[in-house]
Amino acid sequence: MELPVISNNAPAAEGGGCSSSGCGTAPDGLAHLPDHIRAKVQDHPCYSEQAHHYFARMHVAVAPACNIQCNYCNRKYDCSNESRPGVVSELLTPDQAIKKVLAVAAEIPQMTVLGIAGPGDPLANPGRTFDTFRQLSEKAPDIKLCVSTNGLSLPEHVDEIAKHNIDHVTITINCVDPEVGAKIYPWIYWQNKRIFGIEGARILIEQQQKGLQMLTDRGILVKVNSVLIPGINDQHLKEVSKVVKAKGAFLHNVMPLIAEAEHGTYYGIMGQPEPTQEMLQELQDACAGDMAMMRHCRQCRADAVGLLGEDRGDEFTMDKIDVMEVDYEAAMVRRKAVHDAIIEKLEAERGVAKPKPTDIPEGSRPVLMAVAGKNGLVAEHFGHAREFLIYEASPAGVRFISHRKTELYCGGMDACGDGDVVEAGASESLLDRNIRILEGCEVVLCSKVGYEPWAKLEAAGIAPNGEHAMEPIEEAVMAVYKEIAATGKLLPQADSLKVA
Amino acid sequence: MALQITESCVNCWACVDVCPNDAIYQPDRDEAPHFLISADKCTECLGDHADPQCAAICPIEMAIVNELGEFLNPPGSLTGIPIEKLKEFGLWREAA
Ligand code: SF4
Ligand code: SF4
Ligand code: SF4
Numbered sequence: 001m002e003l004p005v006i007s008n009n010a011p012a013a014e015g016g017g018c019s020s021s022g023c024g025t026a027p028d029g030l031a032h033l034p035d036h037i038r039a040k041v042q043d044h045p046c047y048s049e050q051a052h053h054y055f056a057r058m059h060v061a062v063a064p065a066c067n068i069q070c071n072y073c074n075r076k077y078d079c080s081n082e083s084r085p086g087v088v089s090e091l092l093t094p095d096q097a098i099k100k101v102l103a104v105a106a107e108i109p110q111m112t113v114l115g116i117a118g119p120g121d122p123l124a125n126p127g128r129t130f131d132t133f134r135q136l137s138e139k140a141p142d143i144k145l146c147v148s149t150n151g152l153s154l155p156e157h158v159d160e161i162a163k164h165n166i167d168h169v170t171i172t173i174n175c176v177d178p179e180v181g182a183k184i185y186p187w188i189y190w191q192n193k194r195i196f197g198i199e200g201a202r203i204l205i206e207q208q209q210k211g212l213q214m215l216t217d218r219g220i221l222v223k224v225n226s227v228l229i230p231g232i233n234d235q236h237l238k239e240v241s242k243v244v245k246a247k248g249a250f251l252h253n254v255m256p257l258i259a260e261a262e263h264g265t266y267y268g269i270m271g272q273p274e275p276t277q278e279m280l281q282e283l284q285d286a287c288a289g290d291m292a293m294m295r296h297c298r299q300c301r302a303d304a305v306g307l308l309g310e311d312r313g314d315e316f317t318m319d320k321i322d323v324m325e326v327d328y329e330a331a332m333v334r335r336k337a338v339h340d341a342i343i344e345k346l347e348a349e350r351g352v353a354k355p356k357p358t359d360i361p362e363g364s365r366p367v368l369m370a371v372a373g374k375n376g377l378v379a380e381h382f383g384h385a386r387e388f389l390i391y392e393a394s395p396a397g398v399r400f401i402s403h404r405k406t407e408l409y410c411g412g413m414d415a416c417g418d419g420d421v422v423e424a425g426a427s428e429s430l431l432d433r434n435i436r437i438l439e440g441c442e443v444v445l446c447s448k449v450g451y452e453p454w455a456k457l458e459a460a461g462i463a464p465n466g467e468h469a470m471e472p473i474e475e476a477v478m479a480v481y482k483e484i485a486a487t488g489k490l491l492p493q494a495d496s497l498k499v500a
Numbered sequence: 501m502a503l504q505i506t507e508s509c510v511n512c513w514a515c516v517d518v519c520p521n522d523a524i525y526q527p528d529r530d531e532a533p534h535f536l537i538s539a540d541k542c543t544e545c546l547g548d549h550a551d552p553q554c555a556a557i558c559p560i561e562m563a564i565v566n567e568l569g570e571f572l573n574p575p576g577s578l579t580g581i582p583i584e585k586l587k588e589f590g591l592w593r594e595a596a
Contacts, residue, residue: 064511064512064513064514065512065513065514065516065517065557066512066514066559067514067557069559069578069579071579075510075512075559075560076510119512120512120513120514124514124517125513125517127517186578186579186580187578189514189518189556189557192518192549192550192551192553192556193550193551193556194551194556194557261589264589264591266579266580266581269581269585269589269591270581270585
């Protein structure tokens with residue numbers, strides 16, 4: 001097998017030599033992929049778990065129109081296939097989007113991927129979407145592009161997609177059976193008509209599958225997203241997973257349905273239940289299957305403007321960008337230096353063999369831990385975490401499982417502990433909600449935890465742990481696992497776990 | 501003969517792109533906060549398409565009306581949400 005330059009060097013070694021758990025290098029895990037896609041994925045900075053701590057992407061909202069209706073979407077807000085419903089992005093013209101991207105990229109060299117995901121369906125806005133891509137491919141060839149779509153107009157645009165610097169395409173595929181589809185998509189707009197029900201779903205599915213095949217045939221990476229809708233497509237998603245894998249999708253990512261009445265979506269108003277964390281994880285396990293190693297991939301972990309911290313987002317409003325002078329030629333040189341340094345650092349990390357866990361009694365059961373992490377370290381305050389990284393520790397080592405998103409409940413250091421306020425109309429406080437998303441975890445690692453959340457976490461059977469602040473995540477998780485193992489509580493006869 | 505856009509419009513641009521007559525425009529904010537159809541350009545798509553295209557793609561119920569003020573996409577017709585539920589959530593209104 002030919003390995004391009006930035007090699008993870010695992011494919012040659014039995015058992016994988018990558019120092020990061022869940023990193024996309026286990027040879028078996030990639031076996032289902034065609035060679036050219038496998039080569040692309042295994043060395044891609046965005047798809048290696050280590051690397052994704054260091055690179056960021058941004059989205060620009062240039063694509064307002066949509067050509068289908070999803071029952072979890074309210075078109076007053078952004079496309080819920082990619083982002084959280086209930087959010088409205090500032091709509092930009094392609095020219096404004098270019099200015100903004102260049103300004104952000106010059107300022108934040110870690111921004112390597114630019115995505116168009118909405119607020120509608122990018123391919124239902126081909127003029128605006130491809131104008132943006134064309135200009136960016138010319139002006140900023142060092143930025144990779146990605147696009148998400150519901151798939152309906154994908155086949156007609158595959159050739160155009162192949163022309164640009166497009167790194168990967170995300171297709172949201174919720175079903176492969178029109179009868180299931182009719183319960184998710186009330187209608188589509190197709191060949192100048194609105195088509196309802198099963199017939200509409202049938203056409204949508206046909207186009208999605210055709211587009212997926214056309215992309216992978218051309219060697220373009222395709223990620224498939226599915227929204228898990230209990231009672232509608234939960235069992236069916238396993239079938240979806242098989243089908244999309246067979247067509248060469250490199251990742252199948254299952255996301256939970258969000259259905260809140262106040263979003264005004266069909267599911268929200270009709271009281272369609274959202275999946276529990278357990279149900280989600282079961283499906284994610286079942287669907288990821290041999291693609292499990294790619295589980296961490298969301299291309300890049302953070303929104304680029306977010307990397308700057310809350311306070312700097314305002315520097316990139318349209319009126320400020322309008323008057324900025326960006327010398328992108330010079331910026332590209334700086335960007336390259338930063339990228340090279342990151343890649344060098346990653347390679348060095350990869351060279352270090354991961355210590356095999358020792359002193360863990362055979363037969364110890366695995367433990368799930370949640371980590372409030374930043375840049376690969378246990379570095380977030382519990383109340384500031386926008387997401388928790390879920391890891392499983394077992395005698396075999398530490399394995400990355402998934403991301404779980406939170407609602408920020410803490411407004412700042414001073415306000416800590418005041419987050420436990422039930423907003424009018426909300427049925428539970430944000431703190432309770434965040435604790436609920438940690439369902440199944442026994443420990444939460446963070447740099448700091450406030451007094452009130454500490455008590456509530458303990459009451460929920462989740463041991464808060466702030467003793468490993470600023471340590472690399474995997475080492476910290478293993479250290480805690482060893483501490484628990486040392487108490488003998490992980491062996492079969494131990495009935496309940498109590499971490500001191 | 502022309503259709504009109506109401507205040508239910510969410511400015512999603514879908515209709516603008518599919519109108520065969522370029523009849524749909526974004527007016528000055530003081531004129532209206534949403535897209536409008538220019539009455540002298542709109543043909544209700546006669547001669548071009550079997551269905552008026554703006555109404556065929558518009559995702560928002562009650563956003564497009566005919567000269568009689570009738571909704572081309574009445575409440576519940578696109579989402580399938582029953583009228584009682586729409587009323588309960590304040591999402592229902594009578595045609596003009
Ligand atoms: S594709 Fe996106 S924008 Fe269109 S209806 Fe579905 S969720 Fe909404
Ligand atoms: S009815 Fe046809 S011509 Fe008139 S505005 Fe709608 S799309 Fe344009
Ligand atoms: S399609 Fe409907 S909601 Fe969208 S801009 Fe046109 S009238 Fe407004």
